[in-house]
Amino acid sequence: MIDLRSDTVTVPNKDMRKAMYDSEVGDDVYGEDPTVNKLQEIASEITGKEDSLLVSSGTMGNLVSLLTLTNRGEEIILGNKCHVYAWEGSGVSIYGGISMKIINNNNDGSFDLNELSDSINPLDDHKPKTSTISIENTHNQCGGSPLTLDFIQSVNSIAKKNNLKIHMDGARLFNASVAQRKSVKDIVENIDSVTFCLSKGLSCPIGSIISGSKPFISEARRWRKSIGGGMRQAGVIAAAGIYALNNMVDRLEEDHVNAKNLAMGLSKIPEIIIDTEYVKTNILRFELADNINLNEFESELKKEGIIFNSSYGSVRMVTHYGIASKDIDKVIEITTKVVKNLS
Numbered sequence: 280m281i282d283l284r285s286d287t288v289t290v291p292n293k294d295m296r297k298a299m300y301d302s303e304v305g306d307d308v309y310g311e312d313p314t315v316n317k318l319q320e321i322a323s324e325i326t327g328k329e330d331s332l333l334v335s336s337g338t339m340g341n342l343v344s345l346l347t348l349t350n351r352g353e354e355i356i357l358g359n360k361c362h363v364y365a366w367e368g369s370g371v372s373i374y375g376g377i378s379m380k381i382i383n384n385n386n387d388g389s390f391d392l393n394e395l396s397d398s399i400n401p402l403d404d405h406k407p408k409t410s411t412i413s414i415e416n417t418h419n420q421c422g423g424s425p426l427t428l429d430f431i432q433s434v435n436s437i438a439k440k441n442n443l444k445i446h447m448d449g450a451r452l453f454n455a456s457v458a459q460r461k462s463v464k465d466i467v468e469n470i471d472s473v474t475f476c477l478s479k480g481l482s483c484p485i486g487s488i489i490s491g492s493k494p495f496i497s498e499a500r501r502w503r504k505s506i507g508g509g510m511r512q513a514g515v516i517a518a519a520g521i522y523a524l525n526n527m528v529d530r531l532e533e534d535h536v537n538a539k540n541l542a543m544g545l546s547k548i549p550e551i552i553i554d555t556e557y558v559k560t561n562i563l564r565f566e567l568a569d570n571i572n573l574n575e576f577e578s579e580l581k582k583e584g585i586i587f588n589s590s591y592g593s594v595r596m597v598t599h600y601g602i603a604s605k606d607i608d609k610v611i612e613i614t615t616k617v618v619k620n621l622s
């Protein structure tokens with residue numbers, strides 16, 4: 280199988296497994312797991328934040344961060360295509376009594392800044408108090424686009440002017456850093472809370488990190504416990520995270536080159552509608568011409584050993600540690616054949 284469904288399908292390599300096997304562990308709910316503590320320190324150095332916290336997943340990282348930044352009855356502003364709104368079961372509303380105000384995401388994951396400003400509620404007893412802006416970097420549903428530093432800076436100016444906090448869902452933050460040749464620290468400089476996933480392109484079996492100020496992380500730790508996310512000998516997981524941060528970041532470039540080559544190859548097929556300019560990291564999204572049925576396309580490729588995800592009528596393919604450049608050539612060749620047969 281050439282599995283292009285997600286970078287979450289990556290499996291830990293031998294060295295990562297060895298690091299897990301050898302890890303020194305303790306009870307992390309007591310703060311006594313040395314390997315978790317070390318991972319959290321490394322994450323804080325990378326993000327330039329005072330403190331960090333290991334959580335089980337990106338969804339938990341976003342939930343804990345937003346519950347910590349935003350009080351019950353307040354509102355967060357976020358994009359209509361972002362993961363927190365579209366794919367996280369409305370956890371912030373269910374567990375935090377927080378309302379979500381949705382504004383349009385542009386194709387590159389940004390928002391219109393006027394729309395953002397206009398969506399901030401005035402102080403008015405009829406309306407929830409706007410508290411937090413949530414942004415996603417890279418933007419999954421917007422073709423893995425990394426947010427520009429200019430855009431992040433503009434959001435920050437609006438946030439500061441209105442006394443709002445900013446959360447960044449950086450599930451694929453290292454993809455943004457590698458693609459833009461900018462340090463993670465620079466990208467998240469003005470962000471109050473950031474999450475990144477260890478279990479996507481970095482190929483760990485489990486785990487995400489939240490980083491922020493010391494008081495923020497201390498409160499986030501309480502929220503993590505209260506939603507059942509306190510873990511005990513989590514050093515086994517943290518060891519994989521430390522290995523990944525030391526060894527798996529630079530290679531993300533390979534995934535980006537593979538995604539670009541795949542996009543360029545597929546763009547030569549007239550029935551595939553793709554803007555290759557937007558392919559900057561490891562995700563590509565495209566649509567099919569009207570004469571090609573998406574379900575048939577999906578099942579024909581599956582018969583040939585190629586799987587991917589589709590949503591909202593578009594195809595998403597993701598490159599990762601388990602995909603080599605020869606697989607890309609194969610996908611282009613087989614897709615060309617399948618589209619020809621279907622049209």
Ligand SMILES: Cc1ncc(COP(=O)(O)O)c(C=O)c1O
Pocket residue numbers: 335336337338339362363415417418419448450451476478487
């Ligand atoms: C942008 C983004 N944020 C958050 C998540 C959630 O991560 P997890 O699956 O670890 O909960 C994902 C998962 O694909 C994602 O793409």
